[in-house]
Amino acid sequence: MNETPAATRSVVVEREMPHPPEKLWRALTQPHLIEEWLMKGDFKPVVGHRFDFRADWGAVDCRILAVEPNRTLSYTWSAYGLESVVTWTLTPTRTGTRLRMEQSGFRPDQQQAYHGAQAGWQRFIAALEQVLARAE
């Protein structure tokens, strides 16, 4: 991607966890554990490996970009026709691990596609937008 950082959006969620990085790494990379907190998928911590995460609301296409055991893990995340990159960073602390998730690479103009793909709500929001447009 060639966009400048200012043209993309990212989401960051960060949390201190009272567990060692090795344990978090297992939860982030072993399919039977990933399934318990994120989604079901044929995950392998191997750069270039492609897999799907599946949930009742749909699937996410992923490809592993970077693997550094107990430190960083990065994969592409394509859903609703939008591609982004999810990067996990594990930093040891005195009491455990600071876990950081950054999902980046969205351009503001993609938001509309994501928004429009929300089955069920699409029609409702369109109707509401018409109501709002008339109100102006």
Place this chain on the structure above:
Amino acid sequence: MPNPQDLLFRTLADPTRRTLFERLCRDGEQTVGALTAQAGISQPAVSKHLAVLKQAGLVLGRHQGRETHYSALPGGLAPLADWTSRMTAFWQGRFDHLEDLLKRMDQ
């Protein structure tokens, strides 16, 4: 896991509340009495729905004398359209599940 999207979805899932909100968007500020006259339900029921809309940040109530005038706050819908707040809520929920899993892994 309360988040702005959940609250909005729950609030707008009710057709009566959607109708009230759309009316306020379309017709501007209204009293509870005026809204009740067209809603086909009792005034306490309308007031209850308006209180839920207010809690979700979708309407504003203004007291004047004995009447409350309600107006729409269309900006309250922003979390539905805002991709970043949706994804943030998604990941915060996943972090909660991850914490639960890590606790179970101890045992």
